[in-house]
Amino acid sequence: MRIIMSNPNAHTDPKLTQKQAVAKTALTHIEDGMILGVGTGSTVNCLIELLTQVHLKGAVASSQATENRLRALGIEIFDLNSVGKLDLYIDGADEIDAQGNMIKGGGGALTREKIVAAASGRFVCMVDDSKMVAKLGKFPVAVEVLPQARSYVARELVKLGGEPVYREGFVTDYGNVILDTYDLQINNPIKLETTLNNIVGVVCNGIFANQSAHIMLKASDDGVETVSFDKAINQ
Numbered sequence: 001m002r003i004i005m006s007n008p009n010a011h012t013d014p015k016l017t018q019k020q021a022v023a024k025t026a027l028t029h030i031e032d033g034m035i036l037g038v039g040t041g042s043t044v045n046c047l048i049e050l051l052t053q054v055h056l057k058g059a060v061a062s063s064q065a066t067e068n069r070l071r072a073l074g075i076e077i078f079d080l081n082s083v084g085k086l087d088l089y090i091d092g093a094d095e096i097d098a099q100g101n102m103i104k105g106g107g108g109a110l111t112r113e114k115i116v117a118a119a120s121g122r123f124v125c126m127v128d129d130s131k132m133v134a135k136l137g138k139f140p141v142a143v144e145v146l147p148q149a150r151s152y153v154a155r156e157l158v159k160l161g162g163e164p165v166y167r168e169g170f171v172t173d174y175g176n177v178i179l180d181t182y183d184l185q186i187n188n189p190i191k192l193e194t195t196l197n198n199i200v201g202v203v204c205n206g207i208f209a210n211q212s213a214h215i216m217l218k219a220s221d222d223g224v225e226t227v228s229f230d231k232a233i234n235q
Helices: 016-029 042-048 064-072 110-118 147-159 189-197
Strands: 002-004 035-038 058-061 086-091 120-128 141-145 163-167 177-182 202-205 215-220 223-228
Touching: 016 042, 016 086, 016 120, 016 215, 016 223, 035 042, 042 064, 042 086, 042 120, 058 064, 086 110, 110 120, 110 141, 110 202, 141 147, 147 163, 147 177, 189 202
Parallel strands: 002 163, 035 058, 035 086, 086 120, 120 215
Antiparallel strands: 141 177, 141 202, 163 177, 215 223
16 A cells, blocks of 8 residues: 555646536536535536536535635525435535546545435536546545545455555545555445445445436537436435
8 A cells, every 4th residue: 555645636627617618517407496415526616616607505515625615605594404415515626527427536435425315306417528437437436435444445445446545744624545546346236335435444435326417517628518417306
């Protein structure tokens, strides 16, 4: 297991214009009076800047960073335990395939993101065209791990063909650590997501197949395309 300073999202963003465009389109999916599930990341930050244009009852945040941004705009924050089912969750992705399966977690908020996604009736995913892939796996799979289990989980990930990299200096909102895992063969996203979660010491992983997107908003230089995936809406 290598130990390096690692943040897969740490780079100058050349896609800002596309992210702003897709965030504007996402506003059309938000209804007045809604308690909105709000994701984490650079594309979501573009959406948060626009949320004063709609009349939300409030929001459930998927990270402390998102919560801070929402509070700064005067948007009321709700605890998920107090609201139950959410109608809508909007977030971005590091990768997304043609079935709506995703890799998320580059920002380290994967566990809270997956919880809010699971509790939401619809998941709208905002991406720029660079995030669309034929097969998941070029972007590393973030695996959130209990600190005591880090070395054990790393060895288990190697057995699965992965190369785990400890995200040194990073602690999740739940006090855990991240192993960014490269070279995993994601031929069956649901199966691998389950396999990773079954490793003792793993809290969550960044494959979103059981909580895949219902709708993808994909921005390119030609505009924003809306793609609906053939799956049941969570009731």
